[in-house]
Amino acid sequence: MATTATSAAHSSSSNSMLAGLVCTGNIHLVIGTNPLAASRCTQALAAGAQPVLIAPQTAELHYGLQSKIDDGSVKWQQKAFEDDDLFTLGRAEVGNVVDAVFVTSGPREDLTAHISQLCRRNRIPVNVVDAPHLCTFALLSVHTDGPLQVGVTTNGRGCKLASRIRREIASSLPQGLGQACARLGDVRRRIQEDDCLALGDLDDSLDQGALFNKLVAEEDVRNRRMRWLSQACEYWPLKKLASVGDEDIDRLLATYPGLGNDTGRKDGGGGEADEPKVGKLILAGSGPGHPSLLTRSTLHAIHHADLILADKLVPAPVLDLVPRRTPVHIARKFPGNADRAQEELLEAALAGVRAGKTVLRLKQGDPFVYGRGGEEVDWFRGRGLGDRVRVLPGVTSALSAPLFAGVPVTQRDVADQVLICTGTGKKGKAPTPPEYVASRTVVFLMALHRIDGLVRELTTHMAPDPDAEPPCASTRAAEANEARPLWPPTTPCAVVERASCPD
Template identity: 45%
Template sequence: MPSLLASLISTGETHLVIGYSNVASIRITSIIESGASPILITNKGTIFTPSVQQYQEDGKLEIIYDDLKIDNIRNSLKTLGREEVDGIVDRVFVSLPSGCHLLKKQIFETCKKLRIPINTSDSPEFCTFTLLASYTSGDFQMGVTTSGKGCRLASRIKRELANSLPPDIGAICNKIGELRKAIQKEDQLQLESIGEHDDDAVNSHKFNTFVPEFNASEEHLKLQRTRWLAQIVEYYPLKKLATLSITDLTNAYHDHKENPTPTKKQKLSRKGQLTLVGSGPGSVSLLTLGALQAIHTADLVLADKLVPQQVLDIIPRKTELFIARKFPGNAEKAQEELLSLGITALNEGKNVIRLKQGDPYIFGRGGEEFNYFKDQGFTPTVIPGITSALAAPVLSNIPATHRDVADQVLICTGTGRRGAIPTLPEFIKSRTTVFLMTLHRVVEFIPKLIEQKGWDPKLPVAIIERASCPDQRVIRTTLSKVADAVEACGSRPPGLLVTGYACEVIFKNEDAKEWTVEEGCNVDFDETFDSIVKLVGSSASPEPVAPVHVTPQITV
């Protein structure tokens, strides 16, 4: 059974350490660093490490020499603590030899009666809490536990995870905290969409609540900056978060006015090249070889915010990267900004890659961008991408077509021009319908399907989020329960909704649950990508890859 993980505030507490060992020495250091006061009870004649001796000399550690007998220990548990809690110690750490099994058990039972949290080294059966292998950088803390199965393994995993983090992760935490406070103060808004706790931004079903871009109320306008901050924390590369400022959040509203999109063809000094590239649903291994080559030959990459970190990581360091500032209620202005940046770079003769999530022409505005750049004198090359509308069902064991069940597939959007709900399709029993850009408005969307278009409320559906990524999630339910499932499970964008009887061809809800949740992707895409880069004689490092001669490019 998984433990309930928590970050405990121990400032001012009194922690009792019973018995001395190398583990006890480490515990004493952790207690002091947490702001608590340790008291060590041990036998006379114990030899301490220099660090423990120094703690005692500095007045940071009190050492009591006493016989380690249960009666003495029980008295210490009730009398050595703070006056405000009637002398009961706040936390207990036991570090006794393996032969002291009975004494460990007695201490554990006494602590349980007194409701004192206790940790016993090498005896998980006598613990009410365990310590994590932790990594700290500023206000950022990360902990790993194996639930007592092996501290060395937990430490190894912690090191591996820490090495994958930006070195300034502490500064990133400080920056985001400053931005949240500044927005809260300026907009006088309770930041429910960002979250007061670590998991809120991921788990809150309000993360993707629809924010109108046109004719917005004053309250909606206030939401724009908070929602954008929540979304860039979720989507942007961690390395970029440390450089954000409150000015960035504000200027995004005004930059489009200062840098209007060119409307007339400009004289060109030398011809730049533009490629519209589909990055696929998320995993690097689902990039086409053409997309991989294009990314590594670009001077400038203009990326959508939904392009995942693992894809952005393969962009060479020398390549300039700009990520669309499409926070809620600002999509049109952010699009204008991208187009303007692209034209400027093309007029400078640069090789520009417009990197788009999924496929450029499946609700990716690829056709609009193609026509815009063509009118400016630059005819793009288009590299297709695997759309999540087709990949996500496969990765969720949903055959979009299946004999005698589904003979057609329809891909729709739940968000039309200027944020309106588009024309909704009629219900056809033999059709699998995939809705993109819909989950943020299911509360108003689903009733229209059922009441106006005659859709079956019991139709099996699947919410698929972060398809092909390690944290892929599939929520299986029925049409009428979609809104309840989203509210209960939270939001993990980007996601889509698959509807139709094909959803139950392989998966059968035999327990008749209102919804089920499946975590993780069933394909090891990291291993697949490693095989790909070996095949093309390249690597996923930030250096340009060798040209790939067989490239599935389509020049339109």
């Protein structure tokens, strides 16, 4: 059951704490006989609780209440409310104290305020209709789809508005997302169960060296699967997640234990035919994130490609432009698997082109600005694709992000040059920091996750890594580093993230 914890002294400047309560077996007291009382009973039953209705025998019951009483799902105490009901109708394991109280009769009755005060004094959660000042919790307006629940609250500012917002959110979610949550949750559970079984079979004897090494390798594979699952949940478009089926789940569990290549699927192309068709590869940048910032050439390629291989950072609004008939593969890149994921995409693209398909390799930003685009072009041309490789430019975030943040990268009498750097080098190592030039704007890409280290490198002379270069080169690097002008700590800077995205 989704709730918000509120307070009688709730201030206009504070919000509630949202919580999902496990109510299985709880006793919920419902006071009132109107349609809202029937709704509260329905909500309690959906959460696994047992609703108990308090109302005199002569009360006129709503038909929804009457039907639930008739089928036995709601228990009816045919009497007026008494204070002892809070302490005698609950579960034995909690001293017969009820777990929650819903008052549906309205805030203007004296009994309503009395029940609220009694519940708050005894720390019993209480909800009173249309009276936030008498409540210690409130129910959210909830959309439920299987295990997926989306709740909205306006913190007592308008139930109708909360319902409207909830409907708008629910209508934007793809069909089948709840089933996808169940399937992906099943994958997570199965991976965890595999871990438990493997660890349970491990003998403590140090003589089992071969077995131990085998289990260590298998554990690394399971960690890779779990990391990939986390990355898929975070970066895949919701429509793609909603389309995940049982076959996709089985494929995931089957391919990752062997770290095999699954590019030979229906949309990855098969082997070469006796007379291969002439395919082509398009390497394109999707720009800084917003679909309206795509080039017309890239949009045309998205609409007409036979196969699309996308980086995980390509945002969902761009992938939503892909026709439903076009298969899309998203890079399974996560820490420790980036190189392998890159190989999978390259091999899938090569297989697709050799099968006569138009393959779109879709990247974020501009493919030749820290996008490994040059490496990919060399890789494909080195395997015989030649002029069948076409590169389309994209708007790089190195220039668009400052613009969205209102920072001109060049301006007369302020900055007459621009330097674009990476904040993360190969294999995650720190790159050589640039020297400080007062008239130069420096843009760092892929640096947010290590911004503390970057600031230290710019403002201090760091000791060189002795393992990074030969001794003579390391000595020269150290000398150059000592001579490098340091950045003043007062240098103006801006951190820009997802500037062109709706969120």
